[in-house]
Amino acid sequence: MAPTTRFRWFWWLVAYLALALGVIGIVLPVVPTVPFILLAAFAAARGSQRLHHRLLSHPRLGPMITDWQAHGALRRRAKWLATVMMLLAAALLLWLAPHLWIPLVASSIMTVVCIWLWLRPEPPTDPEPTAATAPPPD
Template sequence: MTRWMWAALAWTSLVLGIIGAFLPIMPTVPFILLAAFAAARGSKRLRHWLVTHPKFGQAIIDWETHGTVARRAKWLATIMMSLSAISMLVFSPVWWVPAIGIAVMGSVTLWLWLRPEPVH
């Protein structure tokens, strides 16, 4: 039963990560990393597919082995969070919603840029 729950979490996280690649308000990388983590416990085939994937694979391996994030990924995340912040400022009917979102994204951006970068 536990294996099925891990597999369900892995697949759900993967789907959310893919959705996040197209929606600026939804993160991609955390969901893909969660999918890889859960797949290691619930679906060996999905895990293998994730770590050998041309887009996700190296980032997952870098994160799991050294806790590193590529500079390109940092820039992409920063740009996407900035676009999200702008859209929140434009479309939110109250000021405090974008303020909270921007504070969270600012904290995540700071944390992300403090992560080391892989040496390949």
């Protein structure tokens, strides 16, 4: 997609800001990583082709971004990891929060996100070549 030069700086800024928040989310369990990385890829495609290429070629992030861009899909491992991290964050909030309403509100939001996450499709697996799709023998 060819970005307009008028808004290219805006998309560049959004891409790097989202990437920074995604990296912070790797360390802090209450900051989501995946949505910020996907936002960074979306914005980088419009503002920084170099960053977009680096994200797509990253060994950990690249397949996730490609699955999302091609199919709107998330891998099952990512869904499980996100679910477990949300459960740990909810337990931590319940233990440390000064008021009960804080973990209740946060847990409610995490529950909605978790439901949405599990409703997303999984990327298609590459099927084994069948006789119809296999190349003919020499």
